[in-house]
Amino acid sequence: MRVLTSTAARLQRSQVSVQAFTRLSSISLFLLASWADGDRLALVALQGTLLAIPYALMEALVGRPLSAGVVPAAWNVESWAKRVAALTMLPVGLVAFTAVSVALPDSSLTDRLFVIAPVLLQLPVEALFWACARTRGTARANLLPQLTAIGTLLGGTAFVASEVRVDVAALPAQFLVLTWVLLRPRTGSAGRVRPGARASLSVGAVYCVAALVDLSYTVALPAVAGAVAGQTAVVVLRALDLAFGPFHVVLSASTREDIVAGRRARWVTATRGLTLVTWLVVTAVVVGSEWVRGLLAADLAAVGAAALAGYCAYKLLLTVSTWTSVRHMIRARPRRYLVSAVGSRAIAFGGVAVALVWATDFSDLVIQLVVCEALVGAWFLVRMRSTPSDEAGPEAVEVVPESRTSSVTAAPA
Structure with missing residues (x-):
C-alpha cells in the first residue's frame, strides 16, 4: 500500500x-x-x-x-x-x-x-x-x-x-x-x-515572439507538404502526428519539467528516459505494423519503410533540438535566446524553401526534415557552447519552496 x-x-x-x-x-x-x-x-x-x-x-x-x-x-x-x-x-x-x-x-x-x-x-x-x-x-x-x-x-x-x-x-x-x-x-x-x-x-515578450515564430513554422509545414507532394502528404503527416501522440505527451512533459525546475533542471531524468522509450515503441509500431498504419490512414499504409524510418529519425532529432533549445533558453539572456530561436527557424524555413524547389514526393520531404532538424540541433549546441557560463537575467528571482514557506534569493547577474 x-x-x-x-x-x-x-x-x-x-x-x-x-x-x-x-x-x-x-x-x-x-x-x-x-x-x-x-x-x-x-x-x-x-x-x-x-x-x-x-x-x-x-x-x-x-x-x-x-x-x-x-x-x-x-x-x-x-x-x-x-x-x-x-x-x-x-x-x-x-x-x-x-x-x-x-x-x-x-x-x-x-x-x-x-x-x-x-x-x-x-x-x-x-x-x-x-x-x-x-x-x-x-x-x-x-x-x-x-x-x-x-x-x-x-x-x-x-x-x-x-x-x-x-x-x-x-x-x-x-x-x-x-x-x-x-x-x-x-x-x-x-x-x-x-x-x-x-x-x-x-519581461516575457521575447519568449512570446519566439513561440509565435515556432507556431508559424508549424502552420507552414503541412501547407508546403501539400504543395510539393499533394494532398496525400498532408494526410500522411497528420496520421503520423496522431501515431506519435503518446510520444509528444511525454516530450511536452519533459520540457515543462525543465521550465518548472529552471536552472536546477538536470540532463538525465526519468521523464527524458520515458520519452526515448516512448519514441522507440512508437517507431517500432509505425515501421513494423502495416495494419496499424492502415487503421490511421490508407495513404500511410502505402508509405515505404525507408521514408517511415526517416520520419521517425526526424522525431528523435526533434527531441534533441527541443531539449537543447529549452536548456539554452533557461541559461541565456532573453535577447540572445531570441536570436537563437529565430536562427533555428531560419534554418527550418530555409529547408521549406528548398523543399518547394527540390522535393517531388513524401520521401524527399522527409529527407529535408531530417537534414534541417539535425542542423537546428547543431545550431543550438553551438549557441549553448558560446553562451557565457555566468549569463543570467538581472535581478532574477528564484523562489524555492520549503515545506509551507518559501525563500527568495537572487540568481547570479
Whole structure:
C-alpha cells in the first residue's frame, strides 16, 4: 500500500500526469460531443484547437521568464501572473472570436461566446500554474491543471446526461479551481512589488515572439507538404502526428519539467528516459505494423519503410533540438535566446524553401526534415557552447519552496 501511495505521489508531481490528464480531457470531450451532441461537434473541435493559445501564451509570458530567472526579485510572482492573464484576455478573446466566426460563419453569437469562454478562463489557470510552481511547489501547482482536466471530464459526462451543451463542460471546473487558488493565503516570501501592465508583458515578450515564430513554422509545414507532394502528404503527416501522440505527451512533459525546475533542471531524468522509450515503441509500431498504419490512414499504409524510418529519425532529432533549445533558453539572456530561436527557424524555413524547389514526393520531404532538424540541433549546441557560463537575467528571482514557506534569493547577474 505504501508503495502504491508513493508511486501515485510521484506521478502527481510529474508533468507526465499533467499532460496525460489534459490530453485525455480534450479527447474525451470531443468523443462525448461526437456521441451525444453532434450539432456542436465542430464547435468542440475548434475549441480544442483554440485551447492551445492559453497553454503556449502563458508558458511564454510567465513560465519561461521564471525559468530563465529574468523576473525581478522584488515582484510578487502570483500578482504578476494574474495581471498577465488579465491583460491578454482581450486580445485572445478577439482572436478566438474571429477564428470561430471565420471557421463557422453559421454559428450564432451565443455559440461563439460559449466556445471562447473556456479559452479565456484557461489563461489565469495556466498563469497561476506557473506562478504556483515557483512559489508553492510543483505538487500543489500540478493540482491546477489536473483538477481542471478531471473536472472537465466529470462535467462533460454530467452535461451529456443532463442534455446540456458540451462546449461549456470546462467552465465549472475552471471556476472552482480559480476560486480555490485565489482564496488561499499568500506565501510569506512573496515580493511586494506589483508590476504595471507594460512591465508585466515586456519581461516575457521575447519568449512570446519566439513561440509565435515556432507556431508559424508549424502552420507552414503541412501547407508546403501539400504543395510539393499533394494532398496525400498532408494526410500522411497528420496520421503520423496522431501515431506519435503518446510520444509528444511525454516530450511536452519533459520540457515543462525543465521550465518548472529552471536552472536546477538536470540532463538525465526519468521523464527524458520515458520519452526515448516512448519514441522507440512508437517507431517500432509505425515501421513494423502495416495494419496499424492502415487503421490511421490508407495513404500511410502505402508509405515505404525507408521514408517511415526517416520520419521517425526526424522525431528523435526533434527531441534533441527541443531539449537543447529549452536548456539554452533557461541559461541565456532573453535577447540572445531570441536570436537563437529565430536562427533555428531560419534554418527550418530555409529547408521549406528548398523543399518547394527540390522535393517531388513524401520521401524527399522527409529527407529535408531530417537534414534541417539535425542542423537546428547543431545550431543550438553551438549557441549553448558560446553562451557565457555566468549569463543570467538581472535581478532574477528564484523562489524555492520549503515545506509551507518559501525563500527568495537572487540568481547570479
